[in-house]
Amino acid sequence: DAKTTQPPSMDCAEGRAANLPCNHSTISGNEYVYWYRQIHSQGPQYIIHGLKNNETNEMASLIITEDRKSSTLILPHATLRDTAVYYCIVRVGGGGTSYGKLTFGQGTILTVHP
C-alpha cells in the first residue's frame, strides 16, 4: 500500500470550510484514496473514497490532483462535532479481507473552534 503523509494537526473556525491535505506520492494506478475519521473514544467512521475523479457525498468532498499524488478532504461548513482525528488511507480497491487490512497512520487532529 502507498504511504500517506498528513499534517499532525489543523485548526478551523466553526462554519468555515476545513481543508485537510494528504500526500500519497507513491500511489499506484489501481489504489483508491479513503478517508475515515475518529471522534474521541469512538470507532473510526467512513467518510468518503475516490480513485481519480473528485467525489462528494453528504459529509464531505474529496479532491484528487490530476497526477493523483495528493488529495484534499473538504468539510464545507465545519461544526464543533467535526473535531476528530482524520485518517487518509491509500488502498487497493477490492472485496474480501484485502480491504479490511487498512493501514491507519497517525492522521490529522482537526480542532474546530467556536
Place this chain on the structure above:
Amino acid sequence: NAGVTQTPKFQVLKTGQSMTLQCAQDMNHNSMYWYRQDPGMGLRLIYYSASEGTTDKGEVPNGYNVSRLNKREFSLRLESAAPSQTSVYFCASNIGQQLNEKLFFGSGTQLSVL
C-alpha cells in the same frame, strides 16, 4: 439497527488473567476484524475472518486467539493477559465481497492490564 456491538466497554485485568472480548454485527456481513489502538497510534489489525468458519492473522496476532462463532459473532480471547495488551480494541465488519467497501466499526473496548 445496532450495527457492530462490542462488549464489555471497559475491563481491568491482572497480569495472567484471561478474558474474551465479544463482537456481534447485525448487518449480515461476511467479514469481521479485530483491531487494537494504542495511545497516539493508528489502528493495527490483530485477526480477521473473511467468512464464517475462517480466521487469519493480521499484523499483531501474538498473545491473542479468535473464534468466528457464527456469521454474526467474532470473539477475541486473551489467554494470559500482559500489560503490553493494555489498549483499546475495535471490532469491525464489512460485506467482504464487493469493490470499494467501507468498514463499520464498533465503539471499542478499553482494556487495562495491571
